[in-house]
Amino acid sequence: MDKLKLIIKREYLAKVRNKSFIIMTILSPLLIVGMVALVVFLTKVNADQKKVIAVFDESFLFAESFKATSTESFLLFHELSLKEAKDSVNAMGYYGLLHIPNRENIDAIAENTAFYSGKAPSISILSSMETIIENKIREKKLTKYGLGERDLQEISKSFELKTESFTGERNLKGVNEIKAIIGGAFGYLIMMFIIIYGAFVMRSVIEEKTSRIIEVIISSVKPFQLMLGKILGTAMAGVTQFVIWIISAGILSMILFSVMGISIGELNSTANLPPDAIDTMTKISESQSEIQLYVTELSKLPIITLIVSFIIYFILGYLIYSSIYAAIGAAVDNETDTQQFMIPVIMPLMLAIYVGFFSVFENPHGPIAVGFSLFPLTSPIVMLMRLPSGIGADGVPLWQLITSVILLIGTFVFIVWLASKIYRVGILMYGKKPSYKELYKWLKY
Amino acid sequence: MNNLLEAKDVVKKFGAFTALNKVSLEIPKESIFGLLGPNGAGKTTLIRIINQITYPDQGNVLFEGEPLQPKHIAMIGYLPEERGLYKSMKVGEQALYLAQLKGLHKQEAKKRLKYWFERLEIGDWWGKKVQELSKGMAQKIQFVVTVLHQPKLLIFDEPFSGFDPINANLIKEEILELRKQGSTVIFSTHRMESVEELCDHIALIHKSRKILDGNLIDIKKAYKNNTYEVGLESNDKHELKKELSSKFKVEDADFKTVGDELKLKIQLNDGGTANDLLSYLADKASVSHFIEMIPSASDIFIQTVNKNDING
Incomplete structure (x- = not known):
């Protein structure tokens, strides 16, 4: 036990004192927060730059329908020739010119309407203009059939389905997606941890082989102790790094938010109030109560279940994969030889993430989700994506959770046994790159 | 009990390949025992079995009359042929770590390391990183780490490789001194002149079998x-x-x-x-x-191996 402690301590210190590790630890939160800040900044710049579109409406039917939005504003041209209009748009550097000619009927007008611009116009702007014209045409035609303004308002009412659970609570739209995203974040965290720190374990094993210290060490400790110490020491270094990341990212984003928060406030105060301000106000209050509903819904997430199972799946998943990484490191002489063995390791992880995002989001308790959340090499990721809906009737059935954990523990014991066998033989083998067949033979040494 | 270590009919197979075929050895206390043999004969496998790195398929090994157990690890010091140190670790820290793995307490290990570093005149290396040292310098540190816990049995596999003649001689003197203090030494090498100088017992392993063993003088008498x-x-x-x-x-x-x-x-x-x-x-x-004309160890080695090859 003392020896194991010594090994863990050495591996931990060797990792934590490593220069590139220190740099990564410090730099990553700065990079991530910096990136977020950059994205926010760029969107703001983009939004600030409104696109001005000139509308030359000779029919005088559409002019009032073009209302400024947050991304584009419209400028009405009158009593010009088309050529003059084009020239002035070009000279003023506007985004483009929408020309609506005057014709005998609305269909002919629509047919001859065109948009002129210097560069190819963006699809979103085109479609927003198309929608405006389409609506106006429909309105005109309906008026022709004798509908009054009130009738038009009646039929243009939008419709939204109200959702409710059987017990009468209001079901929120998208709450399943939010839950899945929370689970997905947990699963993704596990995958990243396994890939990053599993590779660290592997490299550390290869280093011991190439520096030829391995035989000195295993004349003092059992190979299994060394492997376990290495895996645990690296994991502790990883947890240290993650904690530093989370804390510093938290602090940085708090600073960032306070800066951004002020600028958001500025943005609001300078924004033009739309004419139907009352409508907007009611909408805001509605969405606020909706946010509250989301908050209460999310606060009903089985947080303790989630955290406990995250820890269980995290530990078991990491131990399984990192012992495979250790065995790979032991089997080869240098990192370039690891490629052929890496694919079978990365594959289940990738599969788990893709299955998670494409199948579990859609149907958290469908057969594919259930299957992959039981299969031990994918369950740490997929099960965590399912768990935010809780355990029991409308969540993950208890038997599935228990079966999955039992399968995982069984696999853990088997894989660690397998890996330690390969490790024990591999660390003393130099020279040739082994094949899978040889690895199988090593099991019997 | 006159033998520190006894191996009895040790068999070790790797798949279809037999690395050791019923090898028996008796290593007397306070002797320097030369374990000789051509490359690939099975010496390293035998040494690894003694170090409990691998285990025999058949037969057993007795240390002071007891079957090998984990507690014996602390009584053995092993300098493998394939040896190295952590490159990015500091010399002193690394030596302390390896000594503690052999079961020494930190304070005791520090005291002894100080003594040995001064004795071999390498005291100022304590804070250096291994990658700054030459091969010979690293070898000295490995030697210190091997003997630091005062093991009853010392196993040196090609201990002089990488040393210049002056340092090789220094290490040779240290080995003889350790034997004088009561250690038993197993010495595996291809350099016959050092066998001649150091060993009082030898065993010759060839193609997984022991083909000769005993007191070097007796063997020489038999071969003259x-x-x-x-x-x-x-x-x-x-x-x-x-x-x-x-x-x-x-x-x-x-x-x-x-x-x-x-x-x-x-x-x-x-x-x-x-x-x-x-x-x-x-x-x-x-x-x-x-x-x-007394045959040299080298003569005996070549003669015995050749004779064995002819007889199949």
Whole structure:
């Protein structure tokens, strides 16, 4: 036990004192927060730059329908020739010119309407203009059939389905997606941890082989102790790094938010109030109560279940994969030889993430989700994506959770046994790159 | 109990390949035991079994009469042939770590390391990183780490590789000193002159089998075949050689002298003694050189391995 402690301590210190590790630890939160800040900044710049579109409406039917939005504003041209209009748009550097000619009927007008611009116009702007014209045409035609303004308002009412659970609570739209995203974040965290720190374990094993210290060490400790110490020491270094990341990212984003928060406030105060301000106000209050509903819904997430199972799946998943990484490191002489063995390791992880995002989001308790959340090499990721809906009737059935954990523990014991066998033989083998067949033979040494 | 270590019919197989085939050894206490053999004979496998890195398929190994157990690990110091150190770790820290893995307490390990570092005049390396050291310097540290916990059994696999002659001699002196203090040494090497200098017992392993073992002097006695190297000053060398050839088995010899005497190797029949030969020769010519030919460890090695290969 003392020896194991010594090994863990050495591996931990060797990792934590490593220069590139220190740099990564410090730099990553700065990079991530910096990136977020950059994205926010760029969107703001983009939004600030409104696109001005000139509308030359000779029919005088559409002019009032073009209302400024947050991304584009419209400028009405009158009593010009088309050529003059084009020239002035070009000279003023506007985004483009929408020309609506005057014709005998609305269909002919629509047919001859065109948009002129210097560069190819963006699809979103085109479609927003198309929608405006389409609506106006429909309105005109309906008026022709004798509908009054009130009738038009009646039929243009939008419709939204109200959702409710059987017990009468209001079901929120998208709450399943939010839950899945929370689970997905947990699963993704596990995958990243396994890939990053599993590779660290592997490299550390290869280093011991190439520096030829391995035989000195295993004349003092059992190979299994060394492997376990290495895996645990690296994991502790990883947890240290993650904690530093989370804390510093938290602090940085708090600073960032306070800066951004002020600028958001500025943005609001300078924004033009739309004419139907009352409508907007009611909408805001509605969405606020909706946010509250989301908050209460999310606060009903089985947080303790989630955290406990995250820890269980995290530990078991990491131990399984990192012992495979250790065995790979032991089997080869240098990192370039690891490629052929890496694919079978990365594959289940990738599969788990893709299955998670494409199948579990859609149907958290469908057969594919259930299957992959039981299969031990994918369950740490997929099960965590399912768990935010809780355990029991409308969540993950208890038997599935228990079966999955039992399968995982069984696999853990088997894989660690397998890996330690390969490790024990591999660390003393130099020279040739082994094949899978040889690895199988090593099991019997 | 006179033997520190005994191996009994040890068999180790790797798949279809037999690395050790019923190898038995007895290593007397406070001896320097030469474990010899061509490359790939199975020496390293045997050493690894003694270190409990691998385990025998059959047979057993006794340490002071007890079957090998984990507690014996702390009583063995092993300097493997494939050896190295963590490159990015500092010398002192690394030596402390390796010593603690052998079961020494930190304070005790520090004290002893200080002693050894001063003894080998490497005291100022403590804070250096291993990658700043030369190969010979790193070897010295490995040697210190091997002997630091005062093991009863020391196993050196090619200990002199990487050392210049001065340091090789320094290490040789240290090994002899350790034996004087009561350690038993297993010494595996291809350098026969160091076997000659150091070992008092040897075992020869060839193609997974032990083909020879015992006290080096006894082996030499067994291998000498009553052959003498002589230098004779005579007027008619040709006639003298002819005469001797009719009585003994005679071959030309080649050794360095100042004169140009007749140089011969003469093998006596069983029962013939050196005195008989000397008095016989003294009658015929003036004897300038007379020495019994004792086979060197190298001769024994080559002769035994070749004989074994012919016999299959």
